Amino acid sequence: MFKFFCTFMGCQSYLCLKLFHYFLMVCAVGVWIFCMVSVSLGVIFASSSSDRFHFRGYHHNNSIELMGIVLPAASLIFMAFASYRCLITMEPFKSPSLTVKVLGVQWYWQYEIQDWGYDWTVESRLKKNAFGEVGFQDSVDWxxxxxxxxxxxxxxQKIQVVVTSSDVIHSWALPSLGIKMDCVPGMSNCVPMVILSPGVYTGMCSELCGANHSQMPVFVEAVSLDIWRDVMKKGSSF
Ligand SMILES: [Cu+2]
Structure with missing residues (x-):
């Protein structure tokens, strides 16, 4: 678990996997366009410099011009469909199995779960060392x-995360779950979350929200349903 701290975290949600595959696909399309343009430029330069007669089949060639229109258009339509599918995956669940409320406060997060008969609220603040200071690597874990x-x-579980803020705009971001959602005062935004494997997932507040913006990390522990029920039964942090 702790070794993840020093490396990139992998995709651990369905949404994140989808976004990552979309990113790879767009990269592949980019590489393909680069190759096509390089070959075309190579042909043009070769035909205009030395042996014009040899390359004259490429000038005013209808099928090549048609390809130059159809292939880019097709790749754009292909990417549009793929990105639309990603957008649909980002839509809030119509019937979530659990709802979590995330409240951004200067400068900590408040998490509430009032579902399945539980009433669980915690204030999630950055760990400090024995002297009440932050930012000392040796003094605290993570x-x-x-x-x-x-x-x-x-x-x-199909978890609906409802984010909002009590003061300024914060942003609840968890890269390994493909989540980055603004917390706006007086407004609630929804983001779907299905975590595929147990573990610890970290992120940061991603909207500059004031003096201690750096002191509101997002720290999520994903556990099995039985362990989660035990945590809920233990109750809130205050
Ligand atoms: Cu913030």
Whole structure:
């Protein structure tokens, strides 16, 4: 678990996998366009410099011109469909199995779960060392990411995350789950979350929200349903 801290985290949600595949596909299309343009330029330069007679089949060639229109258009339509599918995956669940409320506060997160008969609220603040200071790597686990009370959620559940803010705009971001959602005061935004494997997932507030913006990491622990029920039964942090 702790070794993830020093590396990139992999995709651990259905949404993140989809976004990553879309990213790879767009990269592939980019490489393909680069190759096509390079070959075309090569042919043009070769035909205009030395042996014009040899390459004259490429000038005013209808089928090549048609290809130059159809192939880019087809790749754009292909990417549009793929991105539309990603957008649909980002839509809030119509029938979520669990709803989690995330409240951004200067400068900590408040998590509420009032579902399945539980009433669980925690304030998630950056861990400090014995002297009440932050930012000392040796003094705490999960340097600059560890919090006193993390959000605990079950894996393989359709979790609707409802985010909002009590003061300024924050942003609840978890890269390995493909989530980055603005928390706007007086407004609630929804983001779907299905975590595929148990573990610890970290992110940061991604909207500059004030002096201690750096002190509101997002720290999520994904556990099995049984462990999650035990955590819920233990109750809130205050
Ligand atoms: Cu913030």
């Amino acid at each position: 340097w600059l990411y560890g919090v006193d009370y993390p959000l605990v959620v079950p894996i393989n």
